[in-house]
Amino acid sequence: MPALALLLAGCSGVWVPEKIENRVGELTTRAVLEQMPLHKDPAWQTYLEKLGGKIAAVSERPAYHYRYYIVESSTVNAFAVPDGSVFVTTGLLKYAGQDPAALAGVLAHEIGHIARRHGAETLQAKLGYGLITFIVFGFENSAAKQAGAMSTQIMELGYGREMELEADLCSARYLVRLGYPPDASLKFLRILLPLQKGGEDLALAKYLRSHPQTGERISYVESYLAGSLKPPGNMPK
Ligand SMILES: [Zn+2]
Numbered sequence: 001m002p003a004l005a006l007l008l009a010g011c012s013g014v015w016v017p018e019k020i021e022n023r024v025g026e027l028t029t030r031a032v033l034e035q036m037p038l039h040k041d042p043a044w045q046t047y048l049e050k051l052g053g054k055i056a057a058v059s060e061r062p063a064y065h066y067r068y069y070i071v072e073s074s075t076v077n078a079f080a081v082p083d084g085s086v087f088v089t090t091g092l093l094k095y096a097g098q099d100p101a102a103l104a105g106v107l108a109h110e111i112g113h114i115a116r117r118h119g120a121e122t123l124q125a126k127l128g129y130g131l132i133t134f135i136v137f138g139f140e141n142s143a144a145k146q147a148g149a150m151s152t153q154i155m156e157l158g159y160g161r162e163m164e165l166e167a168d169l170c171s172a173r174y175l176v177r178l179g180y181p182p183d184a185s186l187k188f189l190r191i192l193l194p195l196q197k198g199g200e201d202l203a204l205a206k207y208l209r210s211h212p213q214t215g216e217r218i219s220y221v222e223s224y225l226a227g228s229l230k231p232p233g234n235m236p237k
Helices: 003-009 018-035 042-057 090-096 100-115 118-127 130-137 140-156 161-177 184-197 202-209 214-225
Strands: 067-071 078-081 085-089
Touching (some): 018 067, 018 085, 018 118, 018 140, 042 067, 042 100, 067 090, 078 100, 078 118, 078 140, 085 090, 085 100, 090 100, 100 118, 100 184, 118 161, 140 202, 161 184, 184 202, 184 214
Parallel strands (some): 067 085
Antiparallel strands (some): 078 085
């Protein structure tokens, strides 16, 4: 590992500076907003901000600048961008909005991605030490390109199996910290499960493709809640 990377890595393993994570995230957020119109509903917006604020406050990164966007799309989706932006579609609200715990579970999963710096980890994995060049010599053009690629990746593919499951554990932990019943973070997944079995639903297809199997996610969190699954070593106590 080059010296600069070693210096930046500390002991967390993620060495991308927050400034770069944030800048690429801002460009990604802009790219998303160019593709998807905002759903302007002040009541839902306020609700989301208050709920998100409570959840973020009990996360590992409470002081980060979280923002919440509702975008117009019949596609069921929610995703987190490394600048702290959390997006939910109107299609997702149709399902998760029925139950306050279900929506809290969805938001907590997305906040988990940001709190655990999954965006920075993804950037690091994609660009490797090439990022150091941008850190040292300036990164605007390359960051803009990466942001475009990243917005596509997180909307279409999610963060990958391991980080998705970790975000599910974050969701369970945050909701328990807020006093929700232990399995509250599973509410949304339990709404999805029968819909998924009901056959092809195009609105759900993208969400299901970008996350591990819903059944597997439920069992994973259930094992964690039952104490038979140990959290990853780097999870704070
Ligand atoms: Zn996710």
